[in-house]
Amino acid sequence: MVMSLADSFRDALATADDAARQDAAAAFAGQNEEDVEAEHIVTFLKELATLAAGAAAQGHHLYCTISL
Numbered sequence: 001m002v003m004s005l006a007d008s009f010r011d012a013l014a015t016a017d018d019a020a021r022q023d024a025a026a027a028f029a030g031q032n033e034e035d036v037e038a039e040h041i042v043t044f045l046k047e048l049a050t051l052a053a054g055a056a057a058q059g060h061h062l063y064c065t066i067s068l
Contacts, residue, residue, distance in 0.1 A: 005062040013045070013052035013062075021045040 016024075025041035055062050 001066045001068070003064050003066060005064060007056075007061060010052045010056055010062045013049045014056045015053075016045070016049060021049070 021042050022038070025038040025045060028041055029036045029038040052062055054060075
């Protein structure tokens, strides 16, 4: 399944600073039942933010694929 992410989400990712990404990662890790390291989530969010910034600069949208 492919989902389009809201442009407001794309823009928030593109402009989030390190502190915001760290806070989001800590919140996710704290609520996740899996044993997930917040630092792994921060790395993922940094990479996703780079994609989001590139998409926003070119007027493109972000999409994600979900496998069930």
